[in-house]
Amino acid sequence: MGSTTLLPRFVACLLVLGSTIPFSANAHAKTIKVVATTTDIAYLFEAIGNSQVEVRTLAKGYQDPHYLEAKPSYIARMRDADLLGYVGLELEVGWLPLLVEGARNSRLGAGGQGNVPLSVGIEIRDVPAGEVDRSKGDLHPLGNPHYWLDPRNQIIMAETIATALALTDPDHREDYSANLAEFRTRLRSAIDRWEEEMAPFRGRKIVCYHTQWEYLTDWMGLEIVDYVENRPGIPPSPRHLHELKQRIVGEHIPLILMSNFFETGSVEKIAKSTGAILVVAPASIKGEDSITDPVKLFDHLVESITAALSDGDTP
Ligand SMILES: [Zn+2]
Structure with missing residues (x-):
């Protein structure tokens, strides 16, 4: 007898819990949705953003980032994204503009608040002097975009990401700068070691x-x-x-x-x-x-x- 009266109360209690948990979790931590064109950029967003970010990557690390197939699933990933981190310098010019256009997410387009080119602050090499002659190969008309392959540039990229995250989510500004400091220390000590090995x-x-x-x-x-x-x-x-x-x-x-x-x-x-x-x-x-x-x-x-x-x- 007692159990039949207890059961509805128990069920009602579960229903209340079930409906309130997702709401309270959302209110506490609104994760920043990031789309990164490359795995290198995705790693840096995760290292600096930590639990505040949810990162989706487009090109796999073993894929040629000059030529990626613009799949509809990528557009879906970009529709509700807060930030788009990309290499720039036209590395992704063959496929990224199509995706941005398809996603109809004004934050991610050129000049949008969520548009984060990682080339900012980096000394770009091999910028062509004068007009670009397409017959000489047209892959790098704005200069060499493979800048992440100097580990010192990875620190500059991490700084750009920390700034973008702090602008999007000022409440966690201190977390982002602490994570940046940790990354910088870790990479700098590795850079010293590599330079010794290469000497x-x-x-x-x-x-x-x-x-x-x-x-x-x-x-x-x-x-x-x-x-x-x-x-x-x-x-x-x-x-x-x-x-x-x-x-x-x-x-x-x-x-x-x-x-x-x-x-x-x-x-x-x-x-x-x-x-x-x-x-x-x-x-x-x-x-x-x-x-x-x-x-x-x-x-x-x-x-x-x-x-x-x-x-x-x-x-
Ligand atoms: Zn290239």
């Missing part, structure tokens, strides 16, 4: 596949003497490949560096015929499963490059 190799010459490693090699003190892709985004001519092989042999270039989102077949042949070591490396976080943060990314790059250069020394 014996400063001034060494290498060949790269695409114009994307200049920020990295400048920081490392390596000299890129030539590219497999002599016009960014355009397949090399047989004549260029022939001259490149002669140069690699003639100047004893020990290393060809390329990103793992390109087809390696033709470059493997060049390496084989010249004796250079081909390093196929991830250019972003999650470019390989084990690369889950910037320290692991640059650990991997420094290790594979120094290993190849050391091997190249032995006759």
